[in-house]
Amino acid sequence: MPSSAISPTSMHLPPEIWQNILEEAIYVPQFLDVDPMESCGPPYHLQYFDRGAYWASSGYATICDIAHGNVPVEALPCALRIYFSNCRCKDSSNGSKPFRKHLSRLLDHESAQDDALTPWKLRIVEFSPSYPPIGDFLLEMHRISNLKSVINVPASFMTSAFHLKVQPSFLWALYRLPETFVFPVSALSMVTTLSLSFYAGINALPTHLPALRYLHVMLSPFFPFERVVDWLKVIGKQLRTFYCLGRIRERQLSPTIWELCPSIEILQLSPRIFWVQVPRGHPIHTLRLSPEFDENESNMVCPECGLVHGAMLKLSAPMEDYAASGIRTLACFGPWSKLHTPMVGRADLRGNIVCLSRQARRLGMRFVDFSWVSFEDYVISQLEIGQMTRRKDLS
Incomplete structure (x- = not known):
């Protein structure tokens, strides 16, 4: 924040208030929250899986960073969240070997301790879909005693974690x-x-x-x-x-x-x-729609736009029935960037998603994508991105 934007009055705020302001500005709790659904609600759970904003977080460690020596292995006991994946970079012929080399140093340090081992702070562990067996080293009580x-x-x-009473x-x-x-x-x-x-x-x-x-x-x-x-x-x-x-x-x-x-x-x-x-x-109050489409072989005309869509999203009932039942929000299954493009894997099949969003709005319902963004907000964001790109090109 530039100093010119800070008012003289704000410079004299108590330290506690400054701490709250800074925490709100730099810390997004979903990523390190052990119970994001309860804390933030289902509409925002996707932020829990977005690692992009936390690559430099001291509370977050990835096994690849440790394998490359970018993060010391000694940071693992202090990490709140650890991500396990097999490293496939060109500098590593076997993803697990570099990590195991660093890990042995940590294990040697732990085995040399005479007193009780200090519990790790680990609360969240994430595995890549191709599960790397190197994660098995966590299966010690002092390492996963705080795992939630x-x-x-x-x-x-x-199965092993349950045996350790996690x-x-x-x-x-x-x-x-x-x-x-x-x-x-x-x-x-x-x-x-x-x-x-x-x-x-x-x-x-x-x-x-x-x-x-x-x-x-x-x-x-x-x-x-x-x-x-x-x-x-x-x-x-x-x-x-x-x-x-x-x-x-x-x-x-x-x-x-x-x-x-x-x-x-x-x-x-x-x-x-x-x-x-x-x-x-x-x-x-909310229905999330399933990604099931039927090809419009009978060439039915869309009542919303008057055109023939190549594919029609299957609904369990007419939208009027949803509205009459008190449904206030319809959530789709993907981002708007893909929902309004051709469907069913064929360039000539365009779905009726955008028309459904218009119909929902007319019936007093919100129609959002999987991250709870409305089509109108998506269009506005794309226009703003386009404006910023043009300004950058002109500068």
Whole structure:
């Protein structure tokens, strides 16, 4: 901030107020928050996965930075969040070897300590989708005793962590679950947010989830949806957000989703689930739409723009039914930069997304993308970027 922008009065503010101002200016809590859904709300959870603003944060460490010597391995015990990935840069023929070389120095230091090992500050650990086994060194009690949030969770890692009595509150993208995987009864008792993938062979779904409020489920094509319904009969009453992704055959739910989840506020279900009018007093206010399109083979004319769209986004009901049920926001499944471009992987197929956003606005509903940005705000941002680019070119 230039000194000319600071008023004489502000120079005499108490230090406590300056501290609050600076914290708000330089610290975005989502990235280091162990429970972002509860703290910031589901609309902003994507910021939790954006590492761009934190590459220089002293509370954040990546294994690649340590492997390259950019961050000392001694910083790991102080890191609040660690990201594990296999380094594939041209300077490293084997991504794990450089890291293990640095790691041995830290382990030698720990083994030389005579007194009790100091617990690490680690609260959040994130794995790349291709799980590097170098993360297994964390599986010591003093290293993960404060662990509360795990992202892209390999089942093998969590099995060992559960044996060490770790009780996370945020489990995101739990995958590779073997058919015989069984959740320990008390392991998920503190979990408020759970995201996991189900395959046809998994035997037991976790039911002791007293703190769960936010559930994201990815179904394989062969996973029986009836098992999800049975699961919701046990845990559905406590959910505030439920996203269920995956294609299923058309069906009517009995009980209805509103009976299964009487406290749900944000919902995503396949459009193949027949829509049932929301009962009076139900708190649902937002629907997240699934990315299912039908090619417009009959050349139906869009009532909004009068043109023929090559692809039509599938909805579970007419928009008027959503509005009549008290839905105030419709959230899409991707960024506007891609939503208004050709759909279904073919250059000649353009979807009706923008027309749906206009229709929603006319019915008094917000229509936003996956980061909760409206199309109007997106257009304005693009115009501003264009203006700045032209000014830069002219200067």
